[in-house]
Amino acid sequence: MHIAAHEWARPIPTQIASTGPMASLYWRLSGHQPDDAARAEALAFVRRKLDEVADSPTDLPAAPEELGAWMDGNAQRVAAQYAEYLEGRKAGGPRRFFGNRAHALYFLRVVAPTKLVDGSWLYGLVAHWRNSRFSDLVRTYVEELGEGAPDKNHVLLYRKLLASSGLDPVDDLDDAFYEQGLIQLALGWHGEALLPEVIGFNLGYEQLPLHLLITAYELNELGLDPYYFTLHVTVDNTDTGHAKRACQAVLDTLPKLGDSSGFWERVRNGSKLADAGLGTTQVIREFDIAREVVRILSRKSVAGHGAHSDYCKVAGRSVNDWLAEPSRVPGFLEALQQAGWIHLGRPVDESRFWGLLQGEKAEMFGVFSSYELQVIHDWIRGAASADGQPYADLGVPQRASFRAAQRLATLRGRALPTPDVQTPLLDPDLDALEDQLRVLDADAQMQLLVQAMSPVQHWTPAGLKATRLFWERSRA
Ligand SMILES: [Fe+2]
Structure with a gap:
């Protein structure tokens, strides 16, 4: 294939x-x-x-x-x-x-x-x-x-x-x-x-x-x-x-x-x-992992059909043909299992299909997001996936809780530095906010700050700055 x-x-x-x-x-x-x-x-x-x-x-x-x-x-x-x-x-x-x-x-x-x-x-x-x-x-x-x-x-x-x-x-x-x-x-x-x-x-x-x-x-x-x-x-x-x-x-x-x-x-x-x-x-x-796998592959089929050679056949049909219609994806997954490309309920290494997605020689490396890989990984492993194992070794001990992994990363000097709030940020709205504040009277300034605190942008650098100013001034 x-x-x-x-x-x-x-x-x-x-x-x-x-x-x-x-x-x-x-x-x-x-x-x-x-x-x-x-x-x-x-x-x-x-x-x-x-x-x-x-x-x-x-x-x-x-x-x-x-x-x-x-x-x-x-x-x-x-x-x-x-x-x-x-x-x-x-x-x-x-x-x-x-x-x-x-x-x-x-x-x-x-x-x-x-x-x-x-x-x-x-x-x-x-x-x-x-x-x-x-x-x-x-x-x-x-x-x-x-x-x-x-x-x-x-x-x-x-x-x-x-x-x-x-x-x-x-x-x-x-x-x-x-x-x-x-x-x-x-x-x-x-x-x-x-x-x-x-x-x-x-x-x-x-x-x-x-x-x-x-x-x-x-x-x-x-x-x-x-x-x-x-x-x-x-x-x-x-x-x-x-x-x-x-x-x-x-x-x-x-x-x-x-x-x-x-x-x-x-x-x-x-x-x-x-x-x-x-x-x-x-x-x-209502999470249904098989349904999620079908959704993921159906979505990929939009871009992926036509991308495979025609001599690559599963159950007598070319992969391009299987992927021509998103509705064929469940049948394609069934055929991959029949043909021995996927072994459900077994470690992922035993499925050749997984080897195409992940690993050093994976031909479809980079095609699936890490979320999509995790879904396919857990679907293939079945009940064994209850151990919560990530699809790839993320450099932390398997099954470590988030907090334990974070403590370990800190000990190893791998933790991310805490962001410095004071660092100047490049943001076009930040300049616009500051320019406008300079020319407005106090009332209009507060109106502008309120506008910048809307759900549209309160989380951007300008919105955050507006929130800090608003909070300071509204309590003065
Ligand atoms: Fe909240």
């Missing part, structure tokens, strides 16, 4: 993915400052979602005064469930979420559209920072942005996690994976029209969930950086964290002259959107 690697490696148009209606609106709200049409569509979208959940139950208390007890009850329940989980693991029980390393990477990939707009639902309130009733919410938003520190900005941390796990760019995702992120963006661009719903969403979303604790524990166990998740365990705490401030924000903003019960009802309905779209446990449960 002869495969010309450079042919397979032809770049695939990024537009192949993310062309569904939700993904497209998501990008119009987060790729650049949205125009009026995008904003109007966002409002209509989120109103439709609010109508959809209007009749579904909520566990929020009937009266806002009971929020403190509700939050404490939730925190205690989660703590007890997590203690039970840890006990089970100590007794030798298997991981609850991630069957293997590919499963965990899949999770990080499909939740990316949500994590990359983390905090965005609160953006609309930042412009109203002078109203002290919103101070808890503005502060929560600024903390999501890491107060402008690049190593604390949640979105930037997730971007780095994707890059270090070989998961960027995130493309070819089902439209459904954009729903939760789209809701967050839509709320963020309509903080004024949807004030009670934003406050309710924040209340529902900022309570510490059990899945966050288990995710962090199991990512670390699999050697993947859990920091983004452990950070949220500490920021969502019920003592001083976002969970408590979310409750306080409701009490602070409830109308004293206006219709407080109507407002509370809208808060309650908004909170239900925190569970809209595909939830964490659902996407973890």
Whole structure:
């Protein structure tokens, strides 16, 4: 079988993915400052979602005064469930979420559209920072942005996690994976029209969930950086964290002259959107590694057909022919197994197909991303992949937790230096921001800073700088 690697490696148009209606609106709200049409569509979208959940139950208390007890009850329940989980693991029980390393990477990939707009639902309130009733919410938003520190900005941390796990760019995702992120963006661009719903969403979303604790524990166990998740365990705490401030924000903003019960009802309905779209446990449960292998190969077939010589035949059909239609991929994989190129449930070295993808003489070296290789690797190994082994030796002891590997790297002098926040950065927007700040009056300066703190760019050098300045000045 002869495969010309450079042919397979032809770049695939990024537009192949993310062309569904939700993904497209998501990008119009987060790729650049949205125009009026995008904003109007966002409002209509989120109103439709609010109508959809209007009749579904909520566990929020009937009266806002009971929020403190509700939050404490939730925190205690989660703590007890997590203690039970840890006990089970100590007794030798298997991981609850991630069957293997590919499963965990899949999770990080499909939740990316949500994590990359983390905090965005609160953006609309930042412009109203002078109203002290919103101070808890503005502060929560600024903390999501890491107060402008690049190593604390949640979105930037997730971007780095994707890059270090070989998961960027995130493309070819089902439209459904954009729903939760789209809701967050839509709320963020309509903080004024949807004030009670934003406050309710924040209340529902900022309570510490059990899945966050288990995710962090199991990512670390699999050697993947859990920091983004452990950070949220500490920021969502019920003592001083976002969970408590979310409750306080409701009490602070409830109308004293206006219709407080109507407002509370809208808060309650908004909170239900925190569970809209595909939830964490659902996407973890529905992972099907064979389906993911088919998706990966179908996508490659777009570029790969025509790249193989015609004398290279599997089950009487040329590889070019197999790859001519993405729909033939499941049959092709079946044929590769029949022909002895793939031995499922055996070490990968026994599969000649694996030897084409990975190793010194691999003819398709570089065709698949590290994520894709991990999926194929774990699929071939089957049950044995539960040991969490990376597809290639990454220079750390097998099965070391992320934290243990990090300690070891530090000891060996291999750890990356901590980024120096003071180092001047080259960024066109940074210059533009500084130029504009120089000529504007104080009020207009604050407006500009707020604009630069939007979900579109708060994680860029200019956005981070704007966040630092905003935070300093708004508290002066
Ligand atoms: Fe966050």
